[in-house]
Amino acid sequence: MTLSSNDQHSKQNWEKDVEKTTQRFPERKDSFQTSSEIPVERLYTPENINEDYIKEIGFPGQYPYTRGIQPTMYRSRYWTMRQYAGFGSAEETNQRFRYLLKQGQTGLSVAFDLPTQIGYDSDDAMADGEVGKVGVAIDSLKDMEQLFDRIPLDRVSTSMTINAPASILLAMYIAVGEKQGVSPEKLTGTIQNDILKEYIARGTYIYPPKPSMRLITDIFGYCQDHLPKFNTISISGYHIREAGSTAVQEVAFTIANGMAYVDAAIEAGLEVDQFAPRLAFFFNAHNQFFEEAAKFRAARRMWAKIMKEHYGAVNPKSWKLRFHTQTGGSTLTAQQPDNNIVRVTLQALAAVMGGTQSLHTNSRDEALALPTEDSARIALRTQQIIANESGVADTIDPLAGSYYVESLTDEIEKEANDYLERIKEYGGAVQAVEEGYMQREIHKAAYEAQKRIESNEEIVVGMNEYKLEEEIHADLLRVDEALEQAQIEKTNEVRSSRDQKKVDTCLADLRRAAKGTDNVMPHIVDAVKVYATVGEIANVLRDEFGEYTGM
Template sequence: MFNDEKLGILSEERKNWEEKTLGKSLARGPERKEEFTTGSGDSINRLYTPEDIADMDFMNEIGYPGQYPYTRGYQPTMYRGRLWTMRMYAGFSTAEESNKRYKYLVDQGSTGLSVAFDLPTQIGYDSDHELSQGEVGKVGVAIDSLADMEILFDGISLDKVSTSMTINAPASVLLAMYIAVAEKQGVSADKLRGTIQNDILKEYIARGTYIFPTEQSMRLITNIFEYCSQNVPKWNTISISGYHIREAGSTAAQEVGFTLADGIAYVEAAIKAGLDVDSFAPRLSFFFNAHNDLLEEVAKYRAARRLWAKIMKDRFGATNPKSMMLKFHTQTGGSTLTAQQPENNIVRVAIQTLAAVLGGTQSLHTNSKDEALALPTEDSVRVALRTQQIVAHESGVTNTVDPLAGSYYVEAKTNEIEEKAMEYITKIDEIGGAPRAIDAGYIQQEITDAAYKYQMEVESGEVIVVGMNQFKIEEEAPKGLLKVDPIVGEMQKQKLVDLRAKRDNEAVQEKLAALKTACEGTDNVMPLILDAVKEYATLGEICGVMREVFGEYEQSVML
């Protein structure tokens, strides 16, 4: 972007600055520390100049928003056209309680819903299963059947809202329930907008709510791709999630590299299943974390967009521009929140919100100040939502597209993260792809090593966490935290007793038998799951059939 003559002049001027201005400053006193690093531990130069991005090709590497390689965003006007979706993640206790929280959030200005499910739901067990004991409704809402889903969205018009559901192994079942609720509201499937997370590979890597073995899980995912491309065309069929990879302790570059490697695996599986890349790729979406190092995070999002565009165009031959666009949801970093001085978390979340917006996110959830201690209260959720609204309407950063483009540091860091992420992808390709790299424990080990290094730096005080390892105060025990009443589990059990007494159990068994036959064959199982859901077969019954046919995944042990 700069000619050699002017770069030569800049080089000489830099030397003069270092000798005369910088040298005098350092002689008077040293810098605060010998080495400065990003939140991921990468070295940061004292100063960045045009020399650091001299080899960049503006049109092919930075370019214009809405054009390949989409470094600056996939919409030409970005937030000047419409703001990101303010999608607050919520769900706890019963469907009735969560429905009240959703209506509260909509009243407070939330523009999208995001459903948190409890752990039994996430691993395909009904609330009355012995393994569900003590976990019902705790970290999300308990959904056992279509009856619960009907209550969850009671009074919420599904043709008017966009809904995200954080569900993976049983994603096909929860999507079928959502479609069935919409039909009961008179809303056809082709009108539905939203996302299911549906990313099982990151469950094997970082989160743990898996059910089925790799091959069968990939079959379910591609079945969803195919079904939705024909019946639910506005639905994002997967949210390929770096969020949990970062929560497990990865660096920013690892978050991008491992997430896009998972994305490659899903695209390859869909193509192998006979789908044309441009028939499903436009509905792929991603999910990233937002940490405290604002500029590194902005560079991370820009690098991910550019790298995915190149992968889709060059590796998979996508021709539809929408297939090359990396659209992503962001959640502020749960692992960055502290139980100590929780009010400090409001500031952290504000910085993370700014990073996500400056990086061009399409939707955003902001964590609440008390989430290191408990589920958030209504008051803390409101503050978290207001954080987004203040950034949107008062900060001024939404008034121009990609305002940090051209920053010598941000552009150099974008290049660095893209290069490091691509090195991870290349290594994973050499192993045989993401599923094999997961089975071999490679990705998990890389994350573990990064997490250990960071934790040692925190414990030594090299990395400062305000209020936790420095600037500590004496604090009283927190008050007013939200707690889920243990009676919720008993209430859900009684709901199941009543459901099984009222439904047509013979019809349920017929639908489950048909689903079993489909699982044993090669047909798309989504229509059979939808049929079973409409007869009020429970989540546990449907997943039980699939467990019987597919088996369960056994995690590799790292030594």
């Protein structure tokens, strides 16, 4: 948009004032930039933004959804406050869940321990020392029943951060629902089920990419018929960002992965408008407030254009990028941990101003240990204060029209699309992962960011500036070391009390399906209902699919 001649004259006069001022008071830096190295201009004016308001910004609830996916956004209902929790045993985590629900949390989010995430039972040698440490230990349906004891699954939405064994944990959730009298079509929630980012950034994969993609499309097909209200995947930029990516890379690589899942589902014979409305996304929120808010707006617009123009989806629900946000774990410091409350507040506010559908706020002590009950409550209260006291939820997309935010939204979209073009040259996200392209780009970004911190070019309060003599942190949550043996004994009791012939039959049926082309989900559901364990089911698939050992 161009300025009038009068406005241009006013700007020139201002620039003369700036020149005089900076001679007396030099600016803090020679140049300013975002974490994605997007230059930040001294001032933004109408010259910096696109003139086509309707095409590029539009109205909330209307294509291209830059301003949000619902016409009234938070004026109708707040985002879901979904605090991520899980540690130790199913009984302990159930107590934390019920505590958080009593404190006003509106959705559950399950953290699983490392053995569960990579398909090992607690008594497997590979699980030694890791049982219940970074999440809840789930070996069999018995654990899942205890995890959701006295939690009504027809009234509570549950997100599960599980990837390689997502089909197994989803099957257990279905079985628990049925035991509560809740039919699968009434269940609501999300499974992460995003294996590509595991190869890129996180590492909790089991099988090679091709069979892993088959498991994902089997879940898409099964849920289309049986769990119509359940989100079949949460395509995650969160872990990409945690690995060190920039905000632009987070958007680009996440959307590239999303396109790979859409391609795989179409190749498996599914119609795009049948499964696309149940795709969800998961993003990170870091400290640079405006960049983060603009990132969410750009991602929403990009996905809408891709689904409508590239894939030809005709259902508006297929165009909508619905996303969960978690505040940035990698931004938290062990030094002066109370400072993390402030960081998390800024990040949560950016997510809300960017139009998130649900939100997890990290606890102040997570750089040191799993969060205590007090820390988890403060993190939840942060969301509740933003919702009820700040006024930011009273109008839709209050940052829209800001010359800076709109310019930044455009620039993030442009640079992310440049990455998508490079990924397309590799043949798509799967091939780019196999070639290590995205991994290399993330590593370079992480290295540059670390150099800026070590040189004090980037200030981290309490860590490289404004330091204190460190205090002793006594009030930290510790997982009881006796838990591992207790969990092993419980799992052995399940094995000794179940009908082993039924287990063997179900596992044999699963093996036949895995060898062939049948959808494996019905057989996994049958297996968990007779108390086959996570490890037993995963091992059948390991035998048939093989294990991925990295590049």
